[in-house]
Amino acid sequence: MIRLHHISYRYPFQKEFAIKDLSLSVPAGTITLVTGRSGCGKSTLIRLINGLAPHHFQGELQGEVGVCGSPNHSCSVGEIATRVGTLFQDPESQFFTLIVEEEIAFAMEWRGLPPEEIKARIHEAAAITGIEHLLEHEILHLSEGEKQRVALASVVALHPKVIILDEPTANLDPEATRELARTLDALAARGTTLFIVDHRLYWLKEVATRVVVMEKGRIAVEGPFSILEDEALRKRHGLREAHVENPIHTLPEPPDDSDGIAVSGLSFGFPKKKPLFRDLSCRLPSGAVTALVGPNGAGKTTFIRILTGLQASKTGRFTLRGTSITPDALLKESAVVLQNSDHQLHMKSVRQEMETAYRFGRQQGPFTVEGVSSHLGLEGLLDRHPQSLSGGEKQRLVIACGLLQGPSLLVLDEPTSGLDGNNMHLFAELMETAADAGISVVLISHDLELLSRVCHFALHLKQKAPHTVERPQRRHAS
Amino acid sequence: MQAYSGTNNTGFIHRLDARTKMAVAAGVSIVVVCLKEPLPLALIGIMGFFFLLSTGRFRLMALAYLFIGLMLITAAGCAIPIIKLLKGSDASYADFLVPFLRIIATMNVVLAMALSNRIQGMLSALKSLRLPLFIYLPTSATIRFIPVFMEDVRQIRESLKIRGFHIGVKSLFLHPILTLRLMFAPLVIRALRSADDLGMAAELKGIGLTTSSTHHNPTRLGFRDAFTLLFWVLLLGLSLGIEFGPLKEMLP
Numbered sequence: 205m206i207r208l209h210h211i212s213y214r215y216p217f218q219k220e221f222a223i224k225d226l227s228l229s230v231p232a233g234t235i236t237l238v239t240g241r242s243g244c245g246k247s248t249l250i251r252l253i254n255g256l257a258p259h260h261f262q263g264e265l266q267g268e269v270g271v272c273g274s275p276n277h278s279c280s281v282g283e284i285a286t287r288v289g290t291l292f293q294d295p296e297s298q299f300f301t302l303i304v305e306e307e308i309a310f311a312m313e314w315r316g317l318p319p320e321e322i323k324a325r326i327h328e329a330a331a332i333t334g335i336e337h338l339l340e341h342e343i344l345h346l347s348e349g350e351k352q353r354v355a356l357a358s359v360v361a362l363h364p365k366v367i368i369l370d371e372p373t374a375n376l377d378p379e380a381t382r383e384l385a386r387t388l389d390a391l392a393a394r395g396t397t398l399f400i401v402d403h404r405l406y407w408l409k410e411v412a413t414r415v416v417v418m419e420k421g422r423i424a425v426e427g428p429f430s431i432l433e434d435e436a437l438r439k440r441h442g443l444r445e446a447h448v449e450n451p452i453h454t455l456p457e458p459p460d461d462s463d464g465i466a467v468s469g470l471s472f473g474f475p476k477k478k479p480l481f482r483d484l485s486c487r488l489p490s491g492a493v494t495a496l497v498g499p500n501g502a503g504k505t506t507f508i509r510i511l512t513g514l515q516a517s518k519t520g521r522f523t524l525r526g527t528s529i530t531p532d533a534l535l536k537e538s539a540v541v542l543q544n545s546d547h548q549l550h551m552k553s554v555r556q557e558m559e560t561a562y563r564f565g566r567q568q569g570p571f572t573v574e575g576v577s578s579h580l581g582l583e584g585l586l587d588r589h590p591q592s593l594s595g596g597e598k599q600r601l602v603i604a605c606g607l608l609q610g611p612s613l614l615v616l617d618e619p620t621s622g623l624d625g626n627n628m629h630l631f632a633e634l635m636e637t638a639a640d641a642g643i644s645v646v647l648i649s650h651d652l653e654l655l656s657r658v659c660h661f662a663l664h665l666k667q668k669a670p671h672t673v674e675r676p677q678r679r680h681a682s
Numbered sequence: 683m684q685a686y687s688g689t690n691n692t693g694f695i696h697r698l699d700a701r702t703k704m705a706v707a708a709g710v711s712i713v714v715v716c717l718k719e720p721l722p723l724a725l726i727g728i729m730g731f732f733f734l735l736s737t738g739r740f741r742l743m744a745l746a747y748l749f750i751g752l753m754l755i756t757a758a759g760c761a762i763p764i765i766k767l768l769k770g771s772d773a774s775y776a777d778f779l780v781p782f783l784r785i786i787a788t789m790n791v792v793l794a795m796a797l798s799n800r801i802q803g804m805l806s807a808l809k810s811l812r813l814p815l816f817i818y819l820p821t822s823a824t825i826r827f828i829p830v831f832m833e834d835v836r837q838i839r840e841s842l843k844i845r846g847f848h849i850g851v852k853s854l855f856l857h858p859i860l861t862l863r864l865m866f867a868p869l870v871i872r873a874l875r876s877a878d879d880l881g882m883a884a885e886l887k888g889i890g891l892t893t894s895s896t897h898h899n900p901t902r903l904g905f906r907d908a909f910t911l912l913f914w915v916l917l918l919g920l921s922l923g924i925e926f927g928p929l930k931e932m933l934p
Contacts, residue, residue, distance in 0.1 A: 254886055285888035297876065298883035300819075302802045302826060309898045311887035314815065322898035342802070344829060362888070514840050540844045546872050547834065548841040550864045564846035591871045605845070 205366060205397040206230035206253055211267035213248060213257055222248040224421040225267075230414075232365070235388060235398040237408050237429070240418035241442030241624045242596045246401045249418070250368050252276070253399065255284035272365050289364035293371040293622075295355035296343075304346075305339040308358045315362075329361035332394075333387055347501060349380025356387065366397045373404050374621040375543075377499060377650045378450060381407045403624050404653070405432055406448040417441050442626035448652045452497050455655070455662035462489035463525055464644045465511070465534070465613055470520030472503075472510060480506055486663055488613065490525070493635050493645040495655045498665035504648045507665060508615050512538050524612060537566070538613040539606035543621070545598040549590035554582060554601055557590050558608055565609030570641045576604040579634060581627070595622045603631065607638060614638055615646045620654050632658040694906065695736045695798045700807035702907040703795040706733075706914045710791045713918045714784045720776050722921035723783035729917055730790025737797040746793060754782050801825055806901050815890060823880055830876070838868050 206229070213223040223245050230236050238246050251257035258265045259281045269276040272287045292298050301307045308329055312322045330336045333353045338346065343354060352372060359367055369388075373381045381404075388398055389411045400408065405415075409429055417425040419441055425431060432438060432446035458464075465488040473479030480503035488494050496504050509515035511522070513531030522529050524537065542548060551557040558573045577583045580600040585593060590601060603619055616635075620628050628651075635658050639645050646663075649655060655662075695703075710726060717723050734743060761778045805822050813821070842849055842864055853861045884890070903911075924930065 256882060256886070260882060260885065281885040282888045282891045285886050286891070290886045292879070292883070294879075296830075297879035298886075300822065300826060300880070300883070301805055302829075305899075306802065306805070311889055312896075313809075313898060314887075314889040314892075314895050316892040316894045316896055319896055319898040322896065326898070358887075512844070514843070535844065536846070538844070542837065542841060542844075544837065546875065547837045547868050548845075549871075550842070550847075550867055561845060591867070609845070 205232040205234075205272060206399065207268075207270045208249075208252065209268045209270075211252060211265070211269060213252060213266070214264045215248075215257075216262045218263075220421075222421055223252065226422055227267075228416065228423065230397060230399060232397050233392055233395045234413035235392050235400065235408070235411050236414050236416060237405070237412040238399070238401045238416045238418060239403065239405060239441075239443055240424070241626055242594070242622075244418040245421040246418055247370065248421075250290070250370055250399070250401055253366070254288050254290045254368055255279065255281040285362075285364075287364055288366045288368060289359035289362055291352075291355055291359055291367065291369045291372060293374050295348075295351045298355055298358075299343055299351075302342055302344060304335065304341050304343060304354050304357075307343060307354060308339075308361050311358065311362055325361045325363070329357040332360055332390060333357040334383065347380070348375040349377060349383065352376060352380065352384065353387070356384075360391065360396075364396070366399060367391065369398065369400045369402075371402050371404075371622065372400065373402060373407055375618065375650070378452075378652060379499070381650075385411050403444055403622070403628075404651075405444055405446050406653075409446065417443070438625065442624050444625040444628065445653050449656060450652055451656040451659065452495070452652075452662055452664075455495060455659055458487045458489050458492070458494055458661040458663060460487065462487050462492075464488050464490035464492075466523045467511065468521045470510065470517065472506070472515075472517045472519065484520075488644045488646055488663070489661065490612070490644045491639055491642050492660040493639050493647060493658050494661045494663055495659040496646055496648045496663050496665065497655075502665040504665055505617065508540065508617070508646070508648065512540055512613075512615070514540075534613065537611060538615065539565070539609040539611035541602050541606040541614075541616045541619060543617045545595070545602045546591070548602045548605070549598060552589060553586065554588055554590055554593070555586040557601060558582075558604055561605035562608040562610075565611070567610060569607075569610035569643070570637065571607045571610065573608065576607055576634070580604050580630060596624070596627060599623065600627065600631075603634070607634065611643060613644045613646065615648070617648045618650070619647070620649065620651045628654060629657070693736055693738060693798075695733065695794060697906060698798070698910055699901065699903050699907045700795075700799045700803040701810065702903065702910050703791075703799060704807060705911060707788075707791045707795045709914060709918055711788050713921060714787045717784075717921060717925050718780060719925050720779055720783055722924045723780065723787055725924070726917065726921055727783055727787040727790065729914075730787050730794070734790045734794040734797075737794055739797045742797065743793070746789060750782065750786060750789070753785075757782075801828060809897065810901055812895075815893075815895070819884065819889070827876065831873075834869060834872055838865060841868075 208226055208228045211223055211226045212221050214221045238249060240246055248257060251261060252269050253271065255276050257263060271284065276284055299307055300310050305326060308326045309322050312325060330339055333356050335350065335353050335357055338350060338354070343351060346354065372384060376384065385407050392398055412429045415427060415429050415431055416423055424441060425437060432443065438446070468485040470481050470484040471479065472481045496507065498504055506515060510517045510520065511531060512535045522531060522534060524534060549557060551560055558577065562573060577586060580603065582600060582604060585597060590598065593601065599619065599622055603616065606614055606616065620631055623631060632654060635645050647655065647659060710730065714723060714726060765775065765778065804825050808818060808822055839849065847864055849861055849865060
């Protein structure tokens with residue numbers, strides 16, 4: 205179905221080839237997982253298969269890429285798209301409309317399909333992806349998992365023979381991830397070939413036909429999913445775990461007598477919506493990493509926004525180390541690392557970005573520009589413009605800036621969504637250092653591997669009746 | 683999602699097709715340019731005021747009229763002494779009022795359209811106009827990104843607040859270049875990235891392979907739309923009749 209024959213590819217103005225003499229053959233109806241450390245050439249491989257490289261990105265291509273027997277070099281990207289569908293990491297970046305049904309129909313309408321066939325395909329794709337009940341909903345109001353399914357449905361409706369998925373679980377909660385795995389399995393059973401690039405591995409254990417591990421533009425290892433059981437191999441190639449236990453139900457609740465930040469009597473709801481919190485009381489201990497967990501829509505981000513004064517609330521009492529404090533004052537003691545790193549980078553160089561964070565922060569704590577940049581692998585990038593960095597590098601930079609502010613409270617929203625195994629471990633070590641320095645670290649994340657690796661406590665927000673839930677045992681000593 | 687975020691109303695104006703409101707706004711905008719007399723302009727302005735009133739967005743209406751009122755007072759401060767000084771000339775208070783009546787008449791219908799149209803309604807209206815792909819795609823992408831853009835602005839302001847930068851009028855005067863860079867650098871980068879992503883997404887969806895398009899769910903104008911269009915056609919015709927036609931003697 206997909207055939208790459210002695211492929212080498214180099215981007216314009218680059219000395220190094222991103223892909224080097226790579227040959228790969230993917231049979232029809234299979235699920236292939238491609239993984240490897242950041243920068244190993246996974247994304248380039250996707251672009252070669254869907255035709256963006258070299259048609260869109262230009263560059264130098266040697267060898268031949270073929271899909272369904274047709275060579276890519278003789279077809280436009282649009283023609284290749286009749287055989288290959290692509291699902292982006294961020295589904296919102298590929299939406300053209302605001303209503304689910306309109307979005308699924310969009311490409312079919314512009315391909316000139318008859319209205320009756322469009323309607324039939326919409327319902328077929330919605331049934332496969334489980335979004336029949338969402339067809340009339342506004343896309344922007346859906347959860348990340350639902351948006352991902354809408355994007356997948358819009359690809360499935362075009363009846364491609366091959367579907368490429370680029371880090372599809374980066375923003376999904378565990379339930380949505382399981383649901384996606386089931387949907388992909390069903391698509392493969394119908395004869396669709398699935399080509400998945402992801403750092404997270406565990407969710408494909410039951411469904412992946414084959415695993416390809418890449419290193420420096422070449423295939424390092426390939427075989428069944430069981431090759432990922434080898435810890436030495438995972439370490440050698442900077443991979444994540446092949447099995448991950450869900451730690452959410454084993455992590456203990458933060459103790460009532462813990463030092464740090466305490467919230468009591470917080471009730472909040474958006475106008476004309478159900479209340480999110482009713483008389484919520486909880487603690488965020490200093491010197492520990494607390495996971496803020498709950499399903500999408502439970503109010504995790506809203507809770508943090510209220511806590512740091514970004515969202516006004518008339519109720520709730522807040523204390524920091526036993527002293528009453530307003531959310532506005534707490535913001536000055538806090539560093540919040542948001543999910544979208546593009547919004548948080550303003551300066552001309554990486555060095556300036558970090559130095560400004562330090563200067564405008566509390567100028568306290570164990571972190572220095574040199575130390576953090578070295579630990580997060582940013583020391584070679586200090587003179588680069590922040591917006592010229594890759595996604596993973598930007599993510600590491602905003603985390604570095606958060607640490608350099610020297611906060612009492614450090615909140616990180618999905619900090620590891622694009623990080624490979626190596627960088628995830630480096631990040632976890634930094635969080636441990638931050639906790640050791642007495643900072644209250646709060647993680648909002650669906651990354652089970654990260655939560656399992658670094659968290660001491662879990663604060664559960666439930667969808668309808670939010671409150672903290674006591675858990676049976678304490679996992680780590682803080 | 684409304685073009686200008688607000689409450690989800692289901693009143694008469696909210697149930698009108700976006701094309702009807704676009705036609706009314708376009709018609710009023712053209713006719714007011716042709717009119718020079720206060721009476722027909724005031725007639726359109728008053729009807730437009732009730733049109734805007736039906737959106738139920740009273741606070742925003744008050745703000746818009748307050749802004750126009752401030753402009754009027756500022757202009758009057760300059761114009762009235764000049765009119766008094768030039769007693770022998772043709773200048774009159776009516777001439778002074780005409781530009782403001784034009785602004786008010788246009789503002790009423792354009793604001794009514796913006797406050798009552800859902801963005802998807804505008805996208806559907808654009809689609810039904812059967813524009814060529816190279817016009818439709820960038821226009822619809824621009825409209826579709828209005829709520830995303832507003833969310834981006836909010837997030838950037840928040841991220842600056844988190845980092846300890848205080849963006850406001852004071853910082854704009856004291857450090858204009860820095861303030862503009864802090865605010866706009868992420869916005870520009872985000873816009874460029876979104877444009878690039880959407881361009882790739884359009885190619886990867888095979889859009890542009892054929893020159894013809896179809897509509898799986900075409901929208902049709904209803905009775906309300908026909909009634910509204912007829913009303914505004916008659917009103918604009920009456921206004922033109924008052925100024926240029928047989929009703930000219932109605933003018934003082």
